[in-house]
């Protein structure tokens with residue numbers, strides 16, 4: 728289900744954000760990023776895909792035993808990530824590549840974990856993006872999101888609806904409803920909901936985990 732946040736708008740918005748992104752969003756999003764990485768590490772880690780890796784702000788926080796793959800639609804954001812990888816000698820980062828989250832150039836079941844921090848409300852097609860995450864994660868692997876989720880009632884809901892047109896120009900949807908993720912997981916085959924954990928500031932953000940089902944046991948060929 729696509730809506731009015733299109734790919735060009737998003738790419739333009741993040742080209743503008745790239746020079747100042749870490750300054751503006753570094754601290755604000757820090758707790759959620761750390762929680763997402765702790766959740767990745769708790770799975771045992773391995774081959775990790777970070778979608779919407781942006782300036783690569785979270786890359787130094789993963790254990791060096793993980794093999795990291797970062798993709799993003801914005802080349803200016805990725806250039807910052809590349810500079811960080813070189814400056815901090817992050818030799819566990821295997822790939823940084825311009826790529827659309829709905830068209831990941833990786834084989835099925837390739838990653839132990841797919842993680843997207845503050846991304847699912849910024850992509851033009853959240854459901855298509857989640858389908859693609861599910862395709863590239865291995866059976867038994869996890870999809871880990873951290874994101875602002877829109878309020879269901881009250882003044883925050885009114886504010887988010889009023890702010891939505893401007894926020895689209897800045898590159899995200901502030902009114903994104905939790906129900907959209909719930910509906911996706913209920914309809915998609917072979918994935919289950921693990922948890923939704925409120926995150927600061929004020930619990931407006933959530934850490935969300937989905938698990939991909941283990942492959943069904945292979946039928947033994949008749950002797």
Ligand SMILES: C[S@@+](CC[C@H](N)C(=O)[O-])C[C@H]1O[C@@H](n2cnc3c(N)ncnc32)[C@H](O)[C@@H]1O
Pocket residue numbers: 737738741752756760778779780781782784785798799800801804826827828829843844845846849850851
């Ligand atoms: C709010 S930033 C989050 C950056 C980083 N994950 C962080 O924790 O700060 C959203 C990122 O998602 C990227 N993005 C948006 N749409 C995308 C898409 N369709 N495919 C890949 N990346 C996308 C943007 O370019 C941007 O870098």
